Amino acid sequence: MERLKDKVAVITGAARGIGRATALLFAREGAKVVIVDILEKEGKETCDQINKNIGEDRALFIRADVSEVDDVKDMSDVIVRKYGRIDILVNNAAIQPIGTILDTDIATWDKVMKINLRSAFLCCKFIIPHMIKNRSGSIVNVASILGLRGGDKIIAYATSKAGLIGFTKALAEDLMPYNIRVNAVAPRAIDTEMFRAYRSEEELKKKMERYLFGRLGRPEEVAQAILFLASEESSYITGEVLVIGGYC
Ligand SMILES: NC(=O)c1ccc[n+]([C@@H]2O[C@H](COP(=O)([O-])OP(=O)(O)OC[C@H]3O[C@@H](n4cnc5c(N)ncnc54)[C@H](O)[C@@H]3O)[C@@H](O)[C@H]2O)c1
Numbered sequence: 743m744e745r746l747k748d749k750v751a752v753i754t755g756a757a758r759g760i761g762r763a764t765a766l767l768f769a770r771e772g773a774k775v776v777i778v779d780i781l782e783k784e785g786k787e788t789c790d791q792i793n794k795n796i797g798e799d800r801a802l803f804i805r806a807d808v809s810e811v812d813d814v815k816d817m818s819d820v821i822v823r824k825y826g827r828i829d830i831l832v833n834n835a836a837i838q839p840i841g842t843i844l845d846t847d848i849a850t851w852d853k854v855m856k857i858n859l860r861s862a863f864l865c866c867k868f869i870i871p872h873m874i875k876n877r878s879g880s881i882v883n884v885a886s887i888l889g890l891r892g893g894d895k896i897i898a899y900a901t902s903k904a905g906l907i908g909f910t911k912a913l914a915e916d917l918m919p920y921n922i923r924v925n926a927v928a929p930r931a932i933d934t935e936m937f938r939a940y941r942s943e944e945e946l947k948k949k950m951e952r953y954l955f956g957r958l959g960r961p962e963e964v965a966q967a968i969l970f971l972a973s974e975e976s977s978y979i980t981g982e983v984l985v986i987g988g989y990c
Pocket residue numbers: 754755756757758759760761778779780781806807808809833834835836837838857884885886887928929930931932933934935936937
């Protein structure tokens with residue numbers, strides 16, 4: 743099936759993890775995929791893998807820090823010059839520093855808000871005008887279960903993801919007149935470098951039975967949910983948050 747045939751899809755943070763799995767899946771579904779990331783080596787590898795194994799000229803890598811205005815502006819200019827349109831935007835790039843209110847310093851708080859929340863605003867700001875021209879588009883924001891229910895020692899990250907959920911709902915209202923849909927996914931425990939960075943094997947083993955089906959989710963399982971929300975299969979859904987991996 744080619745559910746995204748000829749669509750131009752921009753995926754931020756797509757060099758690895760959930761973003762990478764989404765880029766591979768979108769390309770297999772017929773999309774032209776733009777991989778945006780600060781990790782040059784991994785970004786190019788993902789891009790090459792798609793172009794070699796899925797379809798020639800199917801992927802493009804752009805090195806951009808999506809929390810910086812100039813990078814986002816240049817990125818959208820390059821994409822529109824090359825493809826002439828943007829149909830899908832997946833705001834996925836994020837960082838996850840650990841810390842309570844007591845040990846999170848102000849610089850870390852600001853950095854998390856900039857990378858996890860301002861980045862989505864910036865990408866939307868520069869890309870939405872191109873969607874409006876076509877009176878169609880789909881935006882998927884990658885939030886987190888922690889943005890819905892909180893969690894310990896993760897104050898800045900959980901707050902940024904709650905903000906992204908609010909942003910999703912408000913933006914969905916703003917864009918209804920233009921036939922542009924905006925939804926979010928809220929994954930729980932997914933086996934990526936971000937998830938493993940602050941958790942020891944021992945800690946993971948202890949917690950495993952509390953996760954859905956006693957295991958971590960796979961990035962590909964999140965990618966399938968993002969595909970559903972990005973594609974016409976969810977044509978009558980906007981402003982929603984899809985939880986992946988169970989609520990508690
Ligand atoms: N892994 C989980 O358990 C989990 C759970 C809930 C939500 N999420 C969310 O899923 C998304 C993907 O996370 P992941 O687990 O694949 O982590 P990851 O760390 O593997 O991927 C994040 C990607 O974002 C990129 N990135 C970070 N800052 C950037 C910037 N300023 N500009 C451009 N790219 C930048 C990184 O280089 C990396 O490639 C994130 O939004 C994360 O918050 C993950």
